[in-house]
Amino acid sequence: MKITFIGAAHQVTGSCTLVEWMDNRYFLVDCGMEQGENDFVMEELPVAPGQIEYVFLTHAHIDHSGMLPLLYKRGFRGTIYATAETENLCSIMLADSAHIQETDAAYETKKNLRHSGAVVEPLYTSEDAAETMDLFKPCEYGEIYMVDEGLSARFSDAGHLLGSSFVELFLEDRGERRKLVCSGDVGNLDQPIINNPQPVKEADYLLIESTYGTRIHETVNPPIPALTEILRETFGRGGSVIIPSFAVGRTQELLYFFREIKQKHLLQEYESFPVYVDSPLANEATAVFLQCSQVCLDPPTREIMAEGQNPIWFDGLYTTVSSDESKALNTDKTPKVIISSGGMCEGGRIRHHLKHNLWDSRNTILFVGYQANGTLGRIIYDGAESVKILGEEIDVKAQIALLQGISGHADRDGLIGWLSSFEKKPSYVFVNHGDDLSCSGFASYVQENMGLQSLAPYSGSEFDLLKGEWIRLTEPVIKKKSSASGSSTSAAKDKKNKAYIDLRAAVSALERYTEQLKGHANSEIKQLTKRIQDLMKK
């Protein structure tokens, strides 16, 4: 019985963990795509996809589900266990992801035809994504599913995204039992629409995320009054509010806020303001939210529905679909709200809206999510005076604002609070899904403050779940960055980054070394402790 850490090891995306529960029988927990810049190389799966019998999927976000169609393309024909809501969201998100793969490959092929002539194949096709959906088995929260001999599973609400789950895996091999809990992403408290993360009673082993493992969310004004104020100021100038938003989850939260503002008459001066959601994926996701099981919704949302109202629909909401309708939004100058994706302005229709609205000081560009380094969203948020969009240089004259207090992830105290709710604490806590510092920092915090053994393994590390010991602890392998940008500042930044990554690797190596000293002579351990303390004093 063995767990192998593949993806999201010391990084935030690409969640994928392999478990062998009997001799040569395998399942995965999540099968996510790496997104953005990652520092470390993710090891290939050590078994052929055809050998994997099951995937337990914690939630639909692409960094947890996005490689399922590739797994299918390479031979996986097993069953994917996930909640019905995760399945429904995956059916639109994987189709969207496949479409992006196909479009990108077609674009590269078109470019290549002008010189080498090489045809670029998409990572996977729409057909792969559609056929992957046939493998899903929809599950309900709280039910124990007897999956196979020596393997059962239960999902409980992780409060991170509609249908998101903690997965409890009950394993048995040669009469010995172990319970492994995988957190997926742990939700933040009091998010609109969805429930708070539910407690889990016990585990022998826990794999937990650490996106905010070393940080505490700032206490800020609640989002609805802040949003109301931004609308009031912008409409007062005769401008519009443009919101780059992630299509699934964040957009529906915004709709909930706008319904509250309208229903509670918080903005009486501009009561009938229109809200346009200009993103086909967001509109499909909204439909999934509207059809979800009531158990996925928090008590306030259920109350709204019990009164016969729709929690994410209101007068003045328009969902545009065709690109002509999208373009028409920018010729009509009535003050309005436009929600469009992508959330970091890297692609999608939002670029079109930014091009038409960024230059006008009456407008507000309202960010509602994290903007990763190097993205157009981050460049605008950081105060660029002008940006190039769709081939045109555009002045940034609009007001730039950030709606705070709406993170979908628990912070350090939230993670610790959830972990504290275990009546029987895990004997080992594995940490993943955080950047290098967050993973290691949270593992140390758990060890020091909760007295639980904890480590953040690098990709390829293996742990024997029966014996409770490491089989293999890998060294981090640093990804070679493409030198396409070639500028001296980015070279200097890479060098600085490399030095820092080397430092972190040395600290991790020391951590792994100390792990192996367990059970050694006290004198040896004391000697090393003193040397580390001396180094710290210096």
Ligand SMILES: [Zn+2]
């Ligand atoms: Zn997520």
